[in-house]
Amino acid sequence: MSAFEALTVSTLPVRLGQEAAIRQRVGDDPSAWSVDEVGDGNLNLVFIVRGAAGAVIVKQALPYVRLVGESWPLPLKRSFFEYHALIRQAERDPGMVPEIFHFDEAQAIIVMEFLSPHIILRRALIEGQQLPKIGRDLGNFIARTLFRGSDLAMETRKRKADLALFADNVELCDITENLVFSDPYFEAPLNRHTPGLEAIVTELRADRDMKVEAQRMKHLFAAKAETLLHGDLHTGSVMVTMDDTRVIDPEFAFYGPMAFDVGMLIANFWMSYFSQSGHEAHGPRDAMRAYLLDTVEEIWTTFTIEFTRLWHEERRGILYQASLFEDRNDRLASEQALHGVIHDIWTDMLGFAGVEMHRRILGLAHNADFETIADEAKRAACETKALKFGRHIAVNRTRIHSPADLATLAERLEQE
Ligand code: SR1
Ligand code: MG
Numbered sequence: 001m002s003a004f005e006a007l008t009v010s011t012l013p014v015r016l017g018q019e020a021a022i023r024q025r026v027g028d029d030p031s032a033w034s035v036d037e038v039g040d041g042n043l044n045l046v047f048i049v050r051g052a053a054g055a056v057i058v059k060q061a062l063p064y065v066r067l068v069g070e071s072w073p074l075p076l077k078r079s080f081f082e083y084h085a086l087i088r089q090a091e092r093d094p095g096m097v098p099e100i101f102h103f104d105e106a107q108a109i110i111v112m113e114f115l116s117p118h119i120i121l122r123r124a125l126i127e128g129q130q131l132p133k134i135g136r137d138l139g140n141f142i143a144r145t146l147f148r149g150s151d152l153a154m155e156t157r158k159r160k161a162d163l164a165l166f167a168d169n170v171e172l173c174d175i176t177e178n179l180v181f182s183d184p185y186f187e188a189p190l191n192r193h194t195p196g197l198e199a200i201v202t203e204l205r206a207d208r209d210m211k212v213e214a215q216r217m218k219h220l221f222a223a224k225a226e227t228l229l230h231g232d233l234h235t236g237s238v239m240v241t242m243d244d245t246r247v248i249d250p251e252f253a254f255y256g257p258m259a260f261d262v263g264m265l266i267a268n269f270w271m272s273y274f275s276q277s278g279h280e281a282h283g284p285r286d287a288m289r290a291y292l293l294d295t296v297e298e299i300w301t302t303f304t305i306e307f308t309r310l311w312h313e314e315r316r317g318i319l320y321q322a323s324l325f326e327d328r329n330d331r332l333a334s335e336q337a338l339h340g341v342i343h344d345i346w347t348d349m350l351g352f353a354g355v356e357m358h359r360r361i362l363g364l365a366h367n368a369d370f371e372t373i374a375d376e377a378k379r380a381a382c383e384t385k386a387l388k389f390g391r392h393i394a395v396n397r398t399r400i401h402s403p404a405d406l407a408t409l410a411e412r413l414e415q416e
Pocket of ligand 1: 043065
């Protein structure tokens with residue numbers, strides 16, 4: 001096994017130029033390839049490689065956190081988990097992830113489909129683009145991947161093997177455990193926030209109910225090994241055009257609670273909602289705000305409809321065994337059980353969404369929805385609303401019953 005070496009734009013054609021799967025898609029003459037490093041994420045190198053025959057993406061993990069530097073080492077094996085998660089997601093919801101052409105475990109390199117003319121969903125939402133398909137595509141994606149990776153659908157031996165396989169993604173879980181559930185609620189060294197938030201930050205860090213809820217959610221995250229999660233499903237992990245949606249970057253994949261992916265995803269739409277007033281330089285964003293609330297509702301509704309269909313048609317695992325629900329009375333019991341499962345996902349999803357909103361504003365890893373608002377006072381005003389919303393949904397998660405309740409709350413806060 002050759003020692004790890006980070007790729008550069010100049011070494012890439014030499015190092016990958018003999019791979020048949022890449023030559024076939026880029027061109028037979030590596031010296032004619034053009035290579036651009038385009039990674040803007042927190043962790044990895046990402047290159048677009050173009051040639052006479054086409055283009056591919058080359059993603060390489062670095063042995064440290066790119067956002068922080070070499071002082072924060074991070075194992076290369078996250079690339080292995082990303083590769084295995086992408087394969088499973090492609091089976092569970094075909095067409096929703098990029099195709100993989102080549103994987104080199106030792107060099108932590110994944111070569112995959114270049115999605116074009118796709119852009120990152122977060123950027124599209126910042127620009128005010130209303131994408132008609134994402135609510136349905138993402139709702140189906142979470143239903144299919146979460147259901148089909150669990151004991152509801154999988155043969156028990158395979159599920160336990162996957163649980164063991166992904167259990168080694170310890171360091172990435174550790175990032176989430178600290179950055180999402182703990183750091184926002186005390187003065188952690190890597191935290192930062194927009195000037196002007198001091199009062200609400202002090203309030204949140206003294207908020208006993210919020211801190212208890214954050215720790216409850218952390219407990220669930222760490223202990224409820226329910227399904228194979230994407231693990232980092234935010235709007236920066238989705239690429240879109242008007243008629244195509246793809247989910248990328250599942251390097252945080254592990255067995256955790258279904259509600260985690262749902263909550264992370266929806267939280268990022270609410271952050272987009274509260275950031276819209278900071279992006280009104282080119283016109284009002286009322287229609288965009290309405291679109292975002294509708295999309296949240298569509299994600300949730302699609303999720304429940306598809307999860308219900310899978311429950312009826314594909315429940316072959318060891319949980320709520322279909323064979324125990326065959327006569328009429330048992331069918332009602334099956335519906336009751338399904339209702340309980342969806343209800344728990346809803347309640348827990350709100351808790352995960354609340355802490356995600358807090359950590360993106362108070363912790364290390366912020367998001368562009370707010371960061372691209374140049375006017376600090378305006379940014380702080382947007383972030384304050386998001387912080388309040390996050391606190392409300394986390395602490396009151398057992399008392400909130402529908403997306404409509406949440407839309408009303410969001411609209412009230414937005415008008416404050
Ligand atoms: C140190 S990594 C910070 C964040 O970037 C990733 O995208 C995850 O969201 C992680 O929490
Ligand atoms: Mg990522």
